[in-house]
Amino acid sequence: MPWSFFVRPTALLAALLFICSCRRESTPTSAQATQARATRERVGASDQARMENHLANAYTNQPQHDPRWDASIREAIKLAVAQQLGLAAPGEWDSRIAALTGGALAEGCRDPYVRYLRFRYGQTESLEAKSKEATKMVMELQMAGYPPDVLTRAYCFAAKSSHAYWSSLEKSTQELLQEITNHRLAAVQSILLVYADETFPAAEIYFESQEMLQAVERNRDHLTKCWDWMEPVLNEHWKKTIYPTLLKAEYHYDLGWAARGGGYASEVTDEGAKVFEKEMSLAEGLFREAWRKDNTRAGTARWMIELCVCRSKPREEMELWFDRAMIADPGAYRACFTKLRFLEPKWGGSAEAMIAFGHQCLTNQAYKGRAVATLADAYQVLEGYLDDPRKLAQFYANPKIWKDIEATYAEVERRDPGATWYHNKFARSAWLGGHWDVLARELEAIREPNYEDLGGEGIYKRMIVDARQHAKP
Numbered sequence: 001m002p003w004s005f006f007v008r009p010t011a012l013l014a015a016l017l018f019i020c021s022c023r024r025e026s027t028p029t030s031a032q033a034t035q036a037r038a039t040r041e042r043v044g045a046s047d048q049a050r051m052e053n054h055l056a057n058a059y060t061n062q063p064q065h066d067p068r069w070d071a072s073i074r075e076a077i078k079l080a081v082a083q084q085l086g087l088a089a090p091g092e093w094d095s096r097i098a099a100l101t102g103g104a105l106a107e108g109c110r111d112p113y114v115r116y117l118r119f120r121y122g123q124t125e126s127l128e129a130k131s132k133e134a135t136k137m138v139m140e141l142q143m144a145g146y147p148p149d150v151l152t153r154a155y156c157f158a159a160k161s162s163h164a165y166w167s168s169l170e171k172s173t174q175e176l177l178q179e180i181t182n183h184r185l186a187a188v189q190s191i192l193l194v195y196a197d198e199t200f201p202a203a204e205i206y207f208e209s210q211e212m213l214q215a216v217e218r219n220r221d222h223l224t225k226c227w228d229w230m231e232p233v234l235n236e237h238w239k240k241t242i243y244p245t246l247l248k249a250e251y252h253y254d255l256g257w258a259a260r261g262g263g264y265a266s267e268v269t270d271e272g273a274k275v276f277e278k279e280m281s282l283a284e285g286l287f288r289e290a291w292r293k294d295n296t297r298a299g300t301a302r303w304m305i306e307l308c309v310c311r312s313k314p315r316e317e318m319e320l321w322f323d324r325a326m327i328a329d330p331g332a333y334r335a336c337f338t339k340l341r342f343l344e345p346k347w348g349g350s351a352e353a354m355i356a357f358g359h360q361c362l363t364n365q366a367y368k369g370r371a372v373a374t375l376a377d378a379y380q381v382l383e384g385y386l387d388d389p390r391k392l393a394q395f396y397a398n399p400k401i402w403k404d405i406e407a408t409y410a411e412v413e414r415r416d417p418g419a420t421w422y423h424n425k426f427a428r429s430a431w432l433g434g435h436w437d438v439l440a441r442e443l444e445a446i447r448e449p450n451y452e453d454l455g456g457e458g459i460y461k462r463m464i465v466d467a468r469q470h471a472k473p
Contacts, residue, residue, distance in 0.1 A: 033329070055081065059111060072103060073104060076117055091453065119134065138158045152191045153208065153211060195234055196237060198237050202243060209230065242293050246290050253307075283307060287300055287303045287304055291304070301332075312347075322339050355378055362375050372411055379395075402435065409426045431462075439463060443463060
């Protein structure tokens with residue numbers, strides 16, 4: 001069902017706007033993009049080392065520090081930093097971080113940062129337990145004297161955990177709402193201290209700011225107040241980077257969704273739709289400005305594809321930004337996934353268009369990493385269009401679909417023989433479709449379970465049981 005509240009411009013006006021925007025913005029050459037990627041990789045490696053040492057020192061300087069767990073905790077910190085700086089896919093190292101920190105805690109480690117890492121990246125029994133434990137941990141981190149960047153992320157995590165619990169309640173409490181507000185306020189106070197330290201890697205400033213905005217993204221009042229505090233300090237210390245422009249664009253994007261809400265078009269008020277369009281227009285202008293400043297960032301182009309979705313832009317414009325994203329980074333799987341959204345039936349696309357695009361990604365020899373697996377992602381998105389969840393087994397048992405799934409992961413393995421991330425997704429598809437031999441093989445190949453890709457820790461355990469039950473004698 002299309003979200004039809006958007007007002008499409010006339011074909012002529014849309015074409016004129018598209019042509020004008022193309023004249024103002026340029027597409028990088030492959031050589032320019034390659035050089036920019038190489039530079040960012042060098043800077044990224046330096047940033048990662050800087051953050052690893054910073055966090056390791058904060059840990060080892062604690063009075064209760066015990067060197068028995070240093071190797072495990074340093075490895076956990078290394079993996080956590082990779083995720084913080086966007087150098088790893090979401091959820092890629094969650095289970096490994098949880099295992100490393102969980103082992104230290106089981107042996108007697110009582111450091112609050114280690115407990116925080118275990119809790120943040122591990123599985124939790126309930127939303128209530130997650131909310132209460134996150135609140136307790138931020139207080140312990142603060143009392144232990146951990147630095148502002150650690151506190152910012154911890155307070156953001158606590159705010160999101162408490163908000164998730166609050167959203168699940170039939171009847172909310174004023175005390176819990178106040179707790180969420182307190183966490184958000186403490187996070188803002190901490191991040192302003194982070195901004196003032198100009199020795200921090202700029203990328204860490206960006207990703208930590210993103211987490212701050214995400215902690216308040218559905219509350220328009222809190223989001224506005226938060227940005228009013230953040231923006232002047234961010235501009236004072238980081239105006240020479242592209243990040244203030246990107247973050248302001250993301251702020252307006254979040255404001256638009258806060259006004260609109262996440263429901264269907266019929267549930268959106270006229271005022272909500274009006275504010276949504278206004279904020280998306282402001283966000284688009286800022287993302288275009290960011291692209292003019294640096295036209296080699298796949299992330300900026302990916303945001304423009306998202307704006308094409310939100311503003312019902314012509315497909316030609318979406319394709320332009322997609323091409324720019326993939327020239328900037330042939331492994332930009334987030335751009336591929338956002339294009340899949342544009343092609344979804346609810347946005348006026350079709351299942352056929354999504355599958356055709358997936359095949360294009362599979363056969364394009366320039367694409368890398370998770371971008372190659374877009375066809376499998378397309379089928380996973382299409383799961384949501386099944387009118388009965390019980391039809392999932394039939395879906396992945398379908399010979400045509402299963403042939404595409406197997407071809408996708410065979411190509412991923414061919415292009416990157418050392419890759420391990422795809423085994424989690426492959427195992428899930430095999431389990432759903434009852435392909436037991438493949439399930440057993442993929443479970444055996446999983447080094448570290450990624451519960452986000454597997455569908456949860458409980459699903460993973462069920463897979464293991466089912467694989468054993470269906471094992472051939």
